[in-house]
Amino acid sequence: MNKSELIEAIAQETNLSHKDASSIVMTILDTMTETLAAGENIEIRGFGSFVIKEYESYQGRNPKTGEVIDVPPKRLPFFKVGKELKERVDSLK
């Protein structure tokens, strides 16, 4: 499923116009992006949570050349699937 299919599915489920469904999906995704960009977490009951992990700078190596490089501090987003969804997905088999 991609974004247009999601928008289409929401429009059908809710009887809203494609335009309204699109604004809703875009508002949600933009808000989630901004939240994570601000270093804040997201917790959606029944779905999962997004957490930003912060990493200090460290010395790494270019695995190809073996050259030592300084890796600058960075922040990475992680998704943790909610307990209920996790169990339901796992019981699909």
Added chain:
Amino acid sequence: MKRSNLTRKDLARIINEDLGFSQRSSSDLVDEVFSCLRDTLLEEEAIKLVQFGTFTVRQKLPRVGRNPRTGETMEIAKRSMVTFKASRKLRDKINT
């Protein structure tokens, strides 16, 4: 230490304020979007949201593991899990 978390409630408030749907509808709409995402994953179908990231249902093969407390070896059953990979764009935004 606890920073504020964004929740469904916050998303509903933003839909209400920015798009003008009633508070009640906004809350239902947010739930609708996430239940649609959830149902898609339950169909074992991946979700690719451009500029945000991709959710995938992955099969983890059974493997032999060890109970770290007792040292006992045991078979870890085949299982499925949801993984998320943030898009390049999202990762870049988080780091600027």
